[in-house]
Amino acid sequence: MTLPPLIPLAGAAANIAVVLLAAPLFEGLLRKLTARIQSRQGPPLLQPYFDLLKLLGKEDIESGETPRMQRFAVYLALATVLTVACLVPMGFPAPLDAVGDAILLIYLLTLAGICTLLAGLAAGSTFSVLGISREMMSMMLLEPLLAVALVTGAVHTRSFRLDTLLNGSVYASGGVPWSGLILLGVLLLSFQGFVQRVPFDIAEAETELMEGPLMEYSGPKLALFKYAQMSKLVVYSSLAVGLFIPWGSELGFPWAWLLFWGKVLAFVLLVTLVAATHARYRIDQAIRYFATLLAAALGALLLASCGL
């Protein structure tokens, strides 16, 4: 099916707009809820919007080692996350799925991670570099984890197309979808790592590394980074919804769309609940944890290649 080029473009614009509009709201919800769980009052729901606006106008102090690279890394971080948003279905089929397949998606998500790494490296302070070293170590295990989930879908469906894969493809085996169920468990257990929230916010670790890679960032640069991080939560949630709980996407426009955002909200609530009730892991604990999950995911892939 070939659509006229205007429809994908409009869809992409819609996805980007919704992500940009909704991401701070989810963040506000997350903060409010965390505070309530911890018996605090918490900021107003709209506080993240105000924070972003305020930061955009504040003085931009360039205190890092290579400012030009720092600027580029920040712009690229947001641009990459928003590009990924165009490749993921959000209540209607992925608008720009004609741009690339699942392999491109994996590498674009990696690129989004690289931006944070470059930002930390370019800032150059010991704390930043320590932070990015930790972040890279988690990425080494998390990226293959996501890849295994997508590959399992590809093994089932014989395709790398995003519209096929991000439609519950992990369950597309005959009979009881053992591999898909294992992967669903693995995803739920590792999701905090993908969105870099407690207990896996090891790279930023405010209390010991003072935001790690973001330490030397202020003003609009910090705003863009925060924005990228908030959007990442939405994008990864959408990805998880597409891969693992796609049901209802065949309904008509308003219902499928509403149902989709309800599912994303559920993911955000899950993240909040886990984050508010856990303490941060040490990096070596996190590595062992993710390695165990990776082994389980590979087991699922083995089942998938046996047709289960």
Place this chain on the structure above:
Amino acid sequence: MLTLTPEQSVVAAIALCLAGAPATWLVSRHRAAAGGLALAFTAATAVLVLEAVGKVLGGGAGQPAEFLRLPALGFALRIHVDGLSAWFLLLAAAIAVPAMAYSIPYMRHYPNYSVARYYPFFLLFLAAMYGLVTTTDMMWFFFIFWQMMTLAGYGLIRFENRVPANLRAAWKFLVMMQIACALTMGGAELLAATGAAAGGNALKYDFNAVSSHVPALLQSRPHLAAAAFGLFLAGFGIKLGMWPFGQVWLPDAHPAAPSPVSAMLSGVMIKTGVYGIMRYFLWLVPSDALAAYPMRAWGAVIAGLGTVTLLAGTLQALRQEQTKRLLAFHSIGQVGYILLGIGACLALLPAPTPFGTALATLAFLGALFHTLNHGLFKSLLFLNAGSMLWASGTQDLNKLGGLMRFMPLTAATTLVASFSISGVPLFNGFASKWSLYVATLQAGDAAPYLVFCGVAAILTSVLTLASFIKFSGATLFTRTSPLVLQQARHPQHAPRPDHTPQAATRHETGRPGRLSLEVPWTMQWPQAVLAGACVLLGVAPALGFDAMHRVLAASHTGAGTLLAQTAPVQAGIAKGLNALNGAAWFVPAALLPTLALLLLAAYALSRLGGSARRTDESWYCGYAREADRHRYAAHGFYGEIKRYVRWIGGSPDANPHPRPPPARTRPPDAGAAANLEP
């Protein structure tokens, strides 16, 4: 105007190199003249070779041409430029010219070493590689070209011969290459000996002759044939750095050689091993006799070895703390991808379905494309490492840092190469890895193990990224190291007659941003050209796939015929790559504008508030400036991961022999203690 056939062009190129070697030797007293002459010869051979490549890829391959026949000995110089040879010729010529151009200024780095031992060897080395990928003689001319390459390479690796470690590295290289030569020739002898009776006057070691009686051998004595193929795999495996052989010589030889030679070693020379494996495993057995050829088994062996090679090489690279040694381990890792592609191709080709054949072709295209891509980005990385060595006088990653503001062009090209090797989309490494992944991950029906090889390759890709985050981070970014700052203020490691950082004396106390350590433009443009090629092939991978389809169309023997019958990838600049009838696709022409537009939007958003920029010092928790001991150097990266993979081997030290422990001295930043005062 004189028109040459492709074969004549190649022979002329080899002859030019052979003439150039004594010529440059004669004028070697004048270093610049010798360099200019060598570059002229290299460029002339490149023109000849590229013309031949253009003819073959444009109009198909001709017949083998015979130039020199020695009937008494039973061998002849027969040259055949088919599509596969053309691809490797293209690689050799494309990298030799920038590497040679880079050599001329780089040789000033070695004022106490005569260039009489450099340019002549370089030209012989190049001639040998041209010959090795075009000769059809599997025995004697193979031997001659192999020895030319080995001995010239030996001379180049031990160029800096007052450093004992380099002599040891060169010696290892020599021994390993001789073993590889013996193994490969043994394999050829096994195959050829049984066909000797076929004809008295025939050239029994000729590729076509061997090819014509391999089917009978596969039928009657399969174990003998298997032994011959095993010898080929071991011999060429040593050359291309396959695990476990690569670890023996490659990580020592690459850092020992001068940087442009490292670029040639890693970019081109080890690819002659790839050529050998492709040629002997895929082109030797005629397409009508493939039934008796255990391709599936060989595919499993090669894909398995490739997977081990890529994992082992990259994990070992993660532990390295020397620039060129790190890159050398990555050469092993990246060659693993190529081997995996060849193995997958062999394993999938016997599949009876057209889908299987299409996957096999896709895997082969991935391997072939990665060969070119790896040549481009890895030789660029070695030139980058050479520039850093030139500027700072060290290969030690722990002593570098913050080079980006002192050498912007080197930094930018290093980033391009790092992104390419890590497989970031829109750089060339992504396109070749993409087709390898699609081929292996879809291979579940014919060879389920390939899915796991593919996942291992994805894992390796992120490990490669980690390693290059460390490499580029420790050299270009992070805090400026005392050594770099000292070099920028008082360049003193090697006399550099034409290169006096102008700012160095005037702005001694100024901000380090004013100082420059950038290499002269004669060393900048080779890096820029290679980086441009990486970006071009990344943004328009269709160029590469189009050329590779022509490569297959111009190679008409053995399994190559089967590969040429399918076109698994529809490629176009605008429509990108579309594999397996729409099962996988990648459209860089759509991704690039999307990303660029959003990049602009992000920039606009950041300027929306009209905030003012101000430069200030970093905040170090109240301490004025950290001491060098607190700088986060390469050694500290990924400590926890390195602890888990220590068993993998790959010592970061080239000389594990016992040495006196280094004295525990304070780092050379004056007044470190004073700086620590709040």
